[in-house]
Structures are given as C-alpha cells and as structure tokens.
Amino acid sequence: MPEHIRYNRNRREFLTDCFCGTGSLAFASMLAQEQARAARYNPLAPKPPHFEAKAKAFIFLFMAGGPSHLETFDPKPLLNTLHGQKRPAEFGDVQYQNVNSASRILGTKRTFQKHGKSGLEISDLLPHHAGIADDICVLRSMHGDMVVHSAAQYQMMSGRVIPGFPAMGSWIAYGLGTEADNLPAYVVMPDPHGTPEAGQPMYTNGFLPAVYQPAMFRAGKRPVLNLELPQGVTLERRRKTMDFLRAVNEANLAAEDTEFAARMSAYDTAFKMQTEAPEIFDLSTEPKETLELYGVGGAQTDDYGRRCLLARRLVERGVRFVCVVAGGGGAETEWDAHSDVEKNHHRMAALTDQPVAALVKDLKRRGLLDSTVVLWGGEFGRSPESERGQGRDHHNTGFSMWVAGGGFKGGMAYGATDDIGLKSVVKPMHFRDLHATVLHQMGLQQDQLSYLHQGRRERLTEVHGAIIKEILA
C-alpha cells in the first residue's frame, strides 16, 4: 500500500546511519550517533511542517458537554427582555434534542463586562478569564452539524460526525512527529469523573497507524500506562534484562534489517520514557507561586489545576498535542446544563476558570504562548430557550470557543450570532474552518495532511475548510 508508512531506505543510507562501525568511532560521538539512530527508526521523530509554522504545540481545553455561550462569551441583552416568551418567528427555526415549540426564552442571570485593554466582553461566570482577555480570541460564530453529544464531539475532534476517523491530535502527530523522545506525542488527560459521550473513539487514531494513537493519562501520580516496573523487579535487574534483550536481538540481526532495527530503537525509547518521564509528572518541583496560580491544592481547582500545569510541563518538553478534558460521566459533571444552567455552570466554572487562566498566563510569561495554540470550548453551546425551567438544551447552530497563542490575535471577538444567540449570522465559522486554521498555524496544509483510506484521500477537514486570516496576528 503506497500510503502506508514505510521506512524502507536505500542500502547506503542504512549502513551509514546504523551499522557503520560504531566500534571504531570516538566514544564521545557515540551518544550523538545513538540519538541519530533512534530518531531515524522512530516514526514519531520530528518532521518538517509543510511551511513555516507559527506554533509547535497544541493544548485543547475540552469543555465537554457544551458550555453555554450565553453565559460566558456572547452577551445577549435581548434574552432578558424576551424571558418567558416564545422565540420570535423572525429568528427562524433550528433542530433541538429536547426544546420544542412550547419552550420559552430563558434570560441569563450573568452580567457581562469589558476587560483588558481590548475591552473584550466576558461574563462574571469566569472572573479569572478577565485577566487573559487581551490574550484570547473569542470565536463567537462557531457552528457544527450535530445536536447530539457523541456525533458533535466526533465532528469537533475528527471533522466527521461518525466515529472511526483520526482525531486532531493523531493528525498533528502524524504530520509533525514529536520533539519529545521520552514522552508520548499525543496526550489526553480525561476527566476523573468519567468519559464524555463519544468515549474512547473520539480521541483515537482511526485508520492512521497505531503509533499515532493518544496516550490516555490516568488520574494520580502515575499517569502513563505501563511506565512503572512490574512488581518485584528492581531497576538494576531491568537494566540487565534490557541488555540481554538487546544482545539476543543483535544476534538475530542481519545487515539492512530496518524493521528489526526500528524495534530495537523502540525499546530504547521505551526505557528512556520509563526512566525520565516520572520526573516530569512530579509537580512538587514547581514553585509554590506557580502551584497557587493554577489552584493546585484548592478545594475545587486542584484536579484541573494539576492537569493544566502538567499540560504546560508536557509542551515545554516537546509534546505535540495535549487535550485536557473538563467534563465527563454525565450531565451534572459536564457542561451539559439541561436542568439548571446556573447551578451547573457555576460548578464547572469553579473547577476550571482559574486553572485555564493560569495556564495562559504561565505559558505567556515563559515565552511559550507564541508557539502554543490553546483552544477552549466544547462540542456545542446551549439553547436560548429553556429546558426543564432553568436549563438549556444542546445548541449547535451558533456558539463560542476561544483560541489563544500560536500566532492568533488576542483581545478580539470574531463573528457573531443573532440577537438571541440562536444562529451564527456574521462570519459563520464551522469546525472545519477551525481545523483548517489551527493546522495552518501548526505549519500544516489541510489537503497535504492526508492519508489514503478505502480509496479516499482522507483529511481532518473532510472537505475544504477556510483559513480565517482575520484572527491571525
């Protein structure tokens, strides 16, 4: 299959890189040689982008369940005027899960204020966001095709409304490899409350080779599966085991055997991960001030704060894509405010607002924000009409997300919904436009980043997404 990743190279190249008399080389250069060799047989070795990239890393703060745009970034005073009434006919119709023709407009209890030099409007639900107003670009005209969680989450992650297609993280790891040789390229940190509706398939590599699958981090101090030595095995013993394994494999290695060489290199990488990664997961080395900034130790913020801080540490060390999930395990532990938007969103905001703002500030002061795309948002927003009295239903025809860093403009709002936040009416931005634009910032051209599968050259954007130049710095 021509499109399958093959590591066939010509004989001369191979001999030079791999077996060219390591014994005769000066000892000092052996390490460098070793590294070069490891890179050569590691399919995740960094690959050049299609053109100069603005960003090297991507952090997706996934607000699962669908946070309300009407309570966060998209002020609609008319909602309070129309509270309790039927939706005026001039706004048109959209399809809902539960809201129907009998439903009434629900006003918002949140108030909006302008923040920062830019005067970007953010609601009092997210007080810490006020401090990053000038760094974020709110996308007020987002829209997707599906009004149910699972399908909408698939579309947001993979560009397709059905499962089985590679997620953004897998596409980007496929396109760019990773700079970290002791960590996974693509990391997902799930919410300890459980999974969002679309489940495991939403994060996975689909038909891309398994090397591009995400490392699903677990809660607690040992997030990576199989990184610890098995019980009863000392490090000293394991070192001997690794030497034994290498020697046996070398005894079976013929010249020009790229596949065996690649497998031996995978073992080297694995051992490196095993010995070096635990230090990266240890947050106790961070200064107290940083821990406090993220809310580590805080009653509500500890969990998401830890995960955001870990996300920073990962991209700092060259990890390509990190998804930090907020929400999972059911409506009440997601942004899925069916029955009471106030209660639900206050709870979710209390968990995430401070850590999210801290991450942006921390990346910025470390000079990492320029090279890191931070994306915040969920699979849809919430309905202007009420569901069950105080709740809001799923809503995919107009909602907000935001991007920061990675060459995006800060302190601006792009596009607009109508006066009740029902439909995206000014510069509508589809998920595929978002995908095309973030790929562009990562130095990837959406059509070039493709993979032939069942006769079709599959892409993240499925069809063509627009690159929204207006939000690029």
Next chain:
Amino acid sequence: MMKRLSAVLAIGTVLAAWNESAVAPLGTYRPAERRHWAFQPRKDVVPPAFPDAAAKRWARTPVDAFVLEGLRKAGLEPAPEADRTTLIRRLTYDLHGLPPTPDEVAAFVNDKAPEAYEKLVERLLASPRYGEQWAHHWLDVVRFAESDGYEYDTHRPDAYRFRDYVIASFNADKPYNQFLKEQLAGDEMDAANETYVVASGFNRLGPLRKNAGNQEVASSRTEVLTEMTNIVGAAFLGVTLGCARCHDHKFDPIRQSDYYRMQGYFAQTHPHDIVVASAEEQAAWKATVTPIETEMTQLRRQMRRASEEEKGKILTKLEELDEKMPDPLTAMYAVKNDPKAMTGIHLLGRGDYRNKGARVGMRPPGVLLPEAAPEMPLETEKPRLKLAEWIVDPANPLTARVMVNRIWQYHFGRGIVSTPNDFGRMGTMPSHPALLDWLANRYVEGGWVMKPMHRMILMSNAYRQASRSPLEKAAMEKDPENKLLWKFNRRRLEAEELRDSMLAISGRLNGKAGGRSVMVTIDQELVKDLKRPQYWSPTRDKSEYDRRTIYMIYKRNLILPFMQVFDSPDTLLSCARRDQSTHAPQALELLNGKLSNELAQSLAERLLRERPDTEARIDLAWRLTAGRPPSAPEKALALRYLDDGPTNPEVLKEFTLTLFNMNPFLYVN
C-alpha cells in the same frame, strides 16, 4: 459549442436530480470508464511454461509459474526454500494463529516421508483452530463488534452467535457464494433456518447511534442505511461505494445515483431480534419490564400537559427508569423486510437526509451493467437476495477476484492488489494480474471453496521461500516492497496471535471454543472512561480469561490497550489490512504490562516444572517461543543472564519475559 451544450445539459440533469418527485436518470458510462481492469471479465489465462530445467524444477505449481514469470521479467530470482523449522512455524501461525509445539516441530523435521509437508498442511487445515484464525480476518473486514459504539455503547450480548457462525463456516469450508448470500440475505432465504437468520445479522454489524432524546429519526435511519450499503462495497465488491454518498465518485465511475440505488436494496430492511429465551425467562423478564414501561408511559402522558419546570423533573425520572431496564432477552440478531416501513430512497445532497433529491429504485452499479439497464422498484420481493445473487454470479468480475486476493494477502502479507477493499482507480494495480484471474477462475470453478485455494498457495514454492534472499541487496534495489515475491514476507505477530501465543507457551491457554464473549477484569481507570461503566461486568469464571482472543469481547468504546497498541482495528470501519507498526508503547506494554508479566511468570514456572537444569530450560524456552533450539550465541547469552540466579523467581521471570520481547518470537519468518 459542443462543450457548452454538454455543460448546459449537465446542469439540467443536476437540477432534475434535485427534485424529490423526479426519478433519477439511469446514468451513462463512457467506454473509457468501463475499461478499468477490475470491471473487465476475468481472462481465461494459462500458466506460463518455461523451457529451461531450473525453471521447470522451481515452478512446481501453476502459482509458481506465474510468480517466476514476474521475477524473471524483472531480472530477479526466487529465494531458496526455508528450513523445516521455519516452515512449520510459518504454516501454524498462518492457519492457526498459534505457535507449533516443540513436539510438532520435531515430528515434522524428522518426517522422512516425501509428502511430509502436504500432510502438515492437511493436519492444520482440518483442525478447528483454522476456523478461529481465518474468522478473525473476516471479522476485521466486516467490522464485527459486540457493542453499538457512540455514547451508550450498548452491548449486544448475543452478537457472539455471528462470530461463532463465521468460525463454523470457515471450519466447514462453506462455499463463499453461499457464505455471502447467507450474510446479506439469510432471512430472505429461509427465515426458519437459525444459521441463516444469525448470518443475516451481518447487516447490523455497523456502529449504531441511539440517543435518549434524539428526534432525528430520519437522520438515524440514513446512518443505518449508509452502514448497510457501504460494507457491501468494501467487503464484497472491493469498490469504495461510500465515496459516492455525497457526490459522484471522484475517481471511479460510481455515480451518486449508483450509490443510492445500492441503498435501495435495503429500503425494506429493519432490525429484527428473535428471542430465544425460555418461556420462564421471558415471563420473568416481562414481570420486571412491565411496571417500568407502564410508569414510563404514564410519565410521557403527563409530560404533554406539564409546565416547563415539571417537564424537567419528568425527563430526569424517565432517564432514571431507562437505566433500570434489564438487559434484553437472549436473542438472535437478525434483519427482516418490512414493506410497510419501507424508506423511500432519494439522492441526498452532500449525503444529508434533509437535502432530498430525485427518487431511485434498486440496481447494482451501472458501470457493471449494460448501458441503460433498468432499475427495479423498491417494493421488489427478496431484494437483498437479488443483490447477493448478482454479486455471486460467476460473471461478476469483482467478487471472486476480491476474495482470492484476500486469501493471498493473509498468506503472503500483501495482496496481489495491495488495497484489498479498493479495486478502483485509487487502489493499486495488481502485481500479477494473470495470476489473480487464474486463481479467481479456479475459485469459481471449484465451487468457491477456500481450502483448495489454501492448498494451491501453500503447496507452492513461492510460499515456501525463505524470508531472506542470498541476493537480498540487489533485489531490494529492484523491488524494495517485494511485490514480485523474490522472498517470503516476514511479519510481526498480530495482537491476537501475540496474546494467544503467550497463553499457549506458558501452558495456560484454555481451548474452549464458542459461546458468549469473555470480559476480563481490567484497570478501573478504563472502566471509568465508559459512559455506562455498568456494562463492563467481568466474567465470573476466571479460567475463561485464558481463552483465545477471538472469544474476548469486542467492545467499540473499550479496545483493550494490549490489543490497540498492536494494531488491532477499531471495529468502526472495515479493516482490509492491519498495520504492523513499531513504537515504544508496544515495548512498554510487553515489558511492564500485567498480561505479559503474568504469563512470563507462568512460563518460568513451567520451565522449572518440566526441565531439571538451566541448559534444558533454556532449550525448552527457545523451542517454545522461537520454534527452534537456541543458537550458540543465544545460549551463551542466556546462560550468562541466568547466572545471577538460575532458579531465582525474579531472574527467571525476567528471562522468560525477555523471550516474549525478542524478535525471534515476535516475528514469523
């Protein structure tokens, strides 16, 4: 002028197609489109003959003659025959997905009979392990799973019947035309035949989206029809039909109207669960369900008059009740036609159920039919059987080619067409077109049975080549992908083979066949990552945990990490060919994972139990994992390693774990 006129006509056609009540045109196909190799009738080819003695000696079977012809044209030579230890390991993995035992290896190596190899092939083909191994290939292609996928990922606890049906079909060497018809249209053939009915569950294997409050009935139906249609293209025809769902196929002569005419065969098809539970079970189930359903009906009635606030409470209550519903009764998952619930089939703009275009009936893709072949009405009786009969018609140019190509691929690691689900223009050209036709002709003439095809391939010299050639360097320059088979393709064990082998080698494999799938106890973190964790209820009898992987549950939202890391498919889309990726998490899984460590422990215990001293243990360990005794350097390395404590449990377990990680175990030469 002509150009402009045809453009105007084209626009006219498009507009006509975008009218719900119009009938879509039958379409026309240019001669150039019809000329694509895969749409041409199979050629009646004869194997090439060679004048020289060397060629005559090597080309012992017709398969060899075709392969040798390709090699000679490229100036290449076949590799010499592999040694017997290699051959028996290769064959046993190929046909059983398991390693040969040391006794089996010894018996074959010492068998002086001229037909020793033939006897070995026959023994392997006759074993029920054969069906288990070859069924898993087919299950990949048809994306078999035992849960719905999407958010609830509801289990299909009786889906194992389909898996067992596939295994039994392979073991019985059921003719492929029959196998295909049973799957596509078993219910139409004989609704009283349980085998047929279970087979028809094929039509329901795709992922299924169910949402509690989902009002998009039409959308869900479209998705179901899409799943049923696309798989026919991918699995049976090797045509990427799915590409024509939203618009005419960009590369192949498949029009959007062809796509929806194929969908027409499924317009009457609906899921049908045939309960097989006993009368008592049914009564008990009903007793649990009736009060819940009654309450739900009442609540729904209340909802109509309820205020907004009350409505919320009712909805919450309904969801709670839904969770209380017991698992459905034991059933056979089948389909049946319901003409009253027939879906009108229209062209859908961009595949969206809201953009209805012209109506269609049912018809196979036009490029495979005479020009202007009529369609049949959607009301046609036994529509899927008609489709199946068209597919297995000996004159269908695709069906036999596609299937023999799959057989070839699973034997050689690469198909004659290396894109087995795509014989279209975006697929690859066959490396041996004449051989493909020759094999397909034999397949059809022989009544579509597989075992003779296996024999034809396995008896060949091409199959028996070593996986390294003495002319390796020169051959690599000419044919780096080994398309022409100047040597055998070495391959890595697949996820199932790896797990099953470790079980077998450590002496723990539970050979029980068939029945309900096993759920093992797993990391709680993984279970927590399910929307409905309650579905993961581990099998009580722990001895079941050591059964072959094909009997483990295939759950769409929880592919076990061990399986996933070794390229097991995600069961969401048809998988025609697995990747053989190589990366660090595989090493971490095998070095530190629970499964490999536990089984290494069992293997260490076995070595202690069965062999009196270190040298003998090393010897057995290599025979079990690599299928051969250790080489002198390997033996020296092992002795040195075990010097630290030849019976020390930690040392010995790390020793056996190393064997599970070494290349001579992980690869089949």
